[in-house]
Amino acid sequence: xxxxxxxxxxxxxxxxxxxxxxxxxxxxxxxxxxxxxxxxxxxxxxxxxxxxxxxxxxxxxxxxxxxxxxxxxxxxxxxxxxxxxxxxxxxxxxxxxxxxxxxxxxxxxxxxxxxxxxxxxxxxxxxxxxxxxxxxxxxxxxxxxxxxxxxxxxxxxxxxxxxxxxxxxxxxxxxxxxxxxxxxxxxxxxxxxxxxxxxxxxxxxxxxxxxxxxxxxxxxxxxxxxxxxxxxxxxxxxxxxxxxxxxxxxxxxxxxxxxxxxxxxxxxxxxxxxxxxxxxxxxxxxxxxxxxxxxxxxxxxxxxxxxxxxxxxxxxxxxxxxxxxxxxxxxxxxxxxxxxxxxxxxxxxxxxxxxxxxxxxxxxxxxxxxxxxxxxxxxxxxxxxxxxxxxxxxxxxxxxxxxxxxxxxxxxxxxxxxxxxxxxxxxxxxxxxxxxxxxxxxxxxxxxxxxxxxxxxxxxxxxxxxxxxxxxxxxxxxxxxxxxxxxxxxxxxxx
Numbered sequence: 001x002x003x004x005x006x007x008x009x010x011x012x013x014x015x016x017x018x019x020x021x022x023x024x025x026x027x028x029x030x031x032x033x034x035x036x037x038x039x040x041x042x043x044x045x046x047x048x049x050x051x052x053x054x055x056x057x058x059x060x061x062x063x064x065x066x067x068x069x070x071x072x073x074x075x076x077x078x079x080x081x082x083x084x085x086x087x088x089x090x091x092x093x094x095x096x097x098x099x100x101x102x103x104x105x106x107x108x109x110x111x112x113x114x115x116x117x118x119x120x121x122x123x124x125x126x127x128x129x130x131x132x133x134x135x136x137x138x139x140x141x142x143x144x145x146x147x148x149x150x151x152x153x154x155x156x157x158x159x160x161x162x163x164x165x166x167x168x169x170x171x172x173x174x175x176x177x178x179x180x181x182x183x184x185x186x187x188x189x190x191x192x193x194x195x196x197x198x199x200x201x202x203x204x205x206x207x208x209x210x211x212x213x214x215x216x217x218x219x220x221x222x223x224x225x226x227x228x229x230x231x232x233x234x235x236x237x238x239x240x241x242x243x244x245x246x247x248x249x250x251x252x253x254x255x256x257x258x259x260x261x262x263x264x265x266x267x268x269x270x271x272x273x274x275x276x277x278x279x280x281x282x283x284x285x286x287x288x289x290x291x292x293x294x295x296x297x298x299x300x301x302x303x304x305x306x307x308x309x310x311x312x313x314x315x316x317x318x319x320x321x322x323x324x325x326x327x328x329x330x331x332x333x334x335x336x337x338x339x340x341x342x343x344x345x346x347x348x349x350x351x352x353x354x355x356x357x358x359x360x361x362x363x364x365x366x367x368x369x370x371x372x373x374x375x376x377x378x379x380x381x382x383x384x385x386x387x388x389x390x391x392x393x394x395x396x397x398x399x400x401x402x403x404x405x406x407x408x409x410x411x412x413x414x415x416x417x418x419x420x421x422x423x424x425x426x427x428x429x430x431x432x433x434x435x436x437x438x439x440x441x442x443x444x445x446x447x448x449x450x451x452x453x454x455x456x457x458x459x460x461x462x463x464x465x466x467x468x469x470x471x472x473x474x475x476x477x478x479x480x481x482x483x484x485x486x487x488x489x490x491x492x493x494x495x
Contacts, residue, residue: 026200034193042185046178051132053177054141054148057169058133060088061150065165068100068154072108072162078116081109094173096147097122100154102163123151123166146171210238217245226253272332273298276306279339284481285309287317288382289440293480294321295488304331305448306338310346317380318346323394323448324373325416337366338373352377352390353431360392360417360427372416376446385438390431392417395447398469400476402441407469410434443476445483454495463494 064084071080077100085098089111099120100109107115126142126149135141138153138161149168155161210232217230226249232242277296285292292309304324312318320342324331341359349355356377363373376397378389389397390412397410413430420426438444447468454463468487475486 020205022204024201026204027197030196030200031193034189034196037189041189042182045181045185047132049178049181050174053169053174054131054150055133057148057150057167058135058139058141058152061139061152061165061167064088064098064100064167065152065154068109068165069156069162072100072102072154077102077108078113082111082113085109085111088167094169096149096168096170097166098168099166100163101166103161105164108163120166122147122168123149143171148174207236207238210234210236210242214238214242214245217242221245221249221252226250226256269329272329276332276335279336280307281309285317287311287380290317290380290382290385290438291480292317292319292380293484295484304335305450306335308339308342310343312346312379315382317382318342318377319380319389319446320375320377321394321446321448322373322375323450325371330368330371334363334367334371334373337363338375342377350379351433352379352388353428353433356390356392356414356417356431357425357428364418364421367418369421372418374416374448385442387436387438387444388433389436390414390433392427392431393419395449395452396465398445398472399436399438400443400445400472401439402443402476403439407473409465409469410436441477443472443480443483445472445487447487451487451491454491456494463491467494 067084068077068081071077071084074080081100085100088098089095098109098111099107099115099122101120102108105119105123106117107120108117110116123142126144126147129141129143129148131141137155140151142149142151147168148171149166152165153161154163154165213230213232217228220228229246229249230242232239276298280296281292281294294307294309296305296307298305305322306324307321308318309320310318322335322338324334324338338359341362342355345355345358345362349358356375359375367373373392374394375392376389376394377391378387380387391397392414393412393416394414399408399410400406401408412432412434414432415427415430417427436444445468452463452465452468455461456463467490471486471490472483475482
């Protein structure tokens with residue numbers, strides 16, 4: 001009762017043993033196979049017996065024809081033929097008649113002497129029968145419902161016909177022989193079927209006996225017992241299946257531990273994501289006639305991209321966007337350190353290039369070999385519209401000039417933070433402070449490579465800088481928020 005409930009089956013449901021089902025199926029199939037073989041054998045035996053009878057009948061008729069050839073040349077052939085015919089039929093219940101006819105069809109040899117020189121009417125009632133054996137010359141095989149007869153011509157050596165030798169067989173005798181052979185074969189078939197069925201049933205139940213152990217083991221696994229192995233001795237498929245079940249139990253136990261660990265990591269990842277999001281702006285930033293708006297969307301739970309906007313004491317806005325080589329928790333930790341460094345150094349340097357160099361100097365010892373950071377940092381004076389920036393190998397800056405209706409791409413020669421180790425001042429030497437004057441309606445767009453390198457659904461073509469420029473050109477007259485929405489929707493449609 002308990003094992004059925006643990007296995008997910010109603011306690012009142014009747015369970016039929018697989019050993020019984022397969023054993024019965026084996027018995028049935030064996031019996032059908034043996035009986036089928038017996039039936040085919042009986043058909044072949046009947047055909048073989050009939051062929052044997054036909055062959056014997058033809059042989060006796062041919063022998064009679066040879067004897068009759070000399071007798072029919074004498075003046076009184078009956079003196080030779082009647083003893084021969086009598087000897088052939090003596091004690092032969094299978095023979096219905098034996099006769100020798102002359103060329104006119106008159107009887108010259110018969111068991112009944114009164115039939116001499118009379119027509120042999122028995123042949124008139126017979127019709128030709130398809131012979132199983134080849135017939136020679138004028139030989140015929142005739143029959144009706146009761147008799148089967150062989151008619152062989154009596155001929156001289158030169159081929160001249162002297163008459164016909166006829167030997168008739170009772171079909172009832174043939175049926176008796178067939179019936180006797182059939183009974184013997186059926187009795188043998190029945191004995192073989194019984195023996196084979198019993199052997200098949202016993203062997204099947206013996207081979208399937210481990211199913212009980214397998215069922216009990218699966219029930220234990222269903223109850224949560226993953227430590228007790230299923231024991232099935234031998235080297236059959238069922239013993240291999242038991243080994244597979246034991247392996248499955250071990251893997252399930254390991255998977256449970258992994259699931260717990262995965263849930264713990266997912267919780268920690270969620271905490272990391274919350275921390276990362278807390279480091280980035282939650283709303284648009286307005287300063288004078290300028291508005292700064294942005295969007296962050298990680299490819300995984302957390303990522304290595306980061307952006308920030310902050311106000312300096314001198315009234316200028318600091319704008320930063322970075323991309324750490326690497327995804328996941330490692331990239332998230334680096335962006336967290338980067339955010340702390342930017343906030344701690346933002347008041348110490350009026351030059352964006354100097355600030356980037358200072359950030360690398362403090363961050364370099366924390367970066368693993370092969371990990372580098374592209375970083376864009378700019379200062380906006382909202383009163384004058386002057387924007388000064390430096391880029392450590394970050395994506396090209398895009399500027400929309402409202403007055404001219406043109407796009408400007410600003411590329412720099414800066415190298416990434418952490419790209420060159422062991423050569424002090426390499427980053428600072430590659431950086432320049434670039435100054436842009438922004439007029440009314442001008443718009444500045446900066447991004448990470450997750451935008452321009454996003455691939456289409458077939459993973460063949462990147463979104464590309466040209467499409468970014470087209471979307472900015474279309475949405476720029478409607479403001480920064482419109483550009484952000486247009487880029488976001490265009491990227492979603494592309495991917």
